[in-house]
Amino acid sequence: MIDVMSLIIQTMAEQKVVLKQNIPADLPMVYVDSGQLQQILINLLFNSIEAMKAEGEITITAKPYMQTVHNGERSSYHARVDSMPYIEMIISDNGCGIAPENLKHIFNPFFTTKTFGTGLGLSIVFQLVKENDAVIYFNSEIDSGTECHLLLPVKVSDDVVTKI
DSSP states (O other): OHHHHHHHHHHHHHHTOEEEEEOOTTOOOBOSOHHHHHHHHHHHHHHHHHTOSSSOEEEEEEEEOOOOSGGGGGHHHHTTOOSSOEEEEEEEEOSSOOOHHHHTTTTSTTOOOSSSSOSOHHHHHHHHHHHTTOEEEEEEETTTEEEEEEEEEBOOSSSOOBOO
C-alpha cells in the first residue's frame, strides 16, 4: 500500500484530496499478485481523485469479508465468492458519482464519460481482478460519491502472498 500511496500523493495534494485509511494491521495476508494489486489500486484511486473537482475525501477501509443477507443485493457478484475467505477493501469517495445507466458499462473497454483518457482503466482493473480470483463491484449515487468493493482472496497456502 505504501508503494501505491507514493505514486498518488502529489496528485492528491494538488487536488486537495484528503485520504483516510482504516486498515487493521492484523488482517490476514491476501493471495494475489502484488504488482497487479498495485495497478488495480492505482487505477481505482486515480479514478476517485478525478471524480472530485477539488477538496474531496477518499476513504480506504479493509476488513474480513462476511457473506450476509444485506449484500445479497449484489448476488451476481457475491455468487462468485466461494468458501475461500476474503478481505473486503472498500475505496469510497465523495465525488460526482456514476449514473446508473453508466454503472453497467464501466468495465467495458473504451467506455468513458471523461473528455480525456482511453476508457481502458477499469477494463484493465476488471481483468486483473479476475486473474487474481478476486471480485469487484461498485455502488454509486450521482453527486454523493462512489464505493468500490474489492474482495481479495485470503492466503490459504504457503504460496506467494501480499500484505495489503
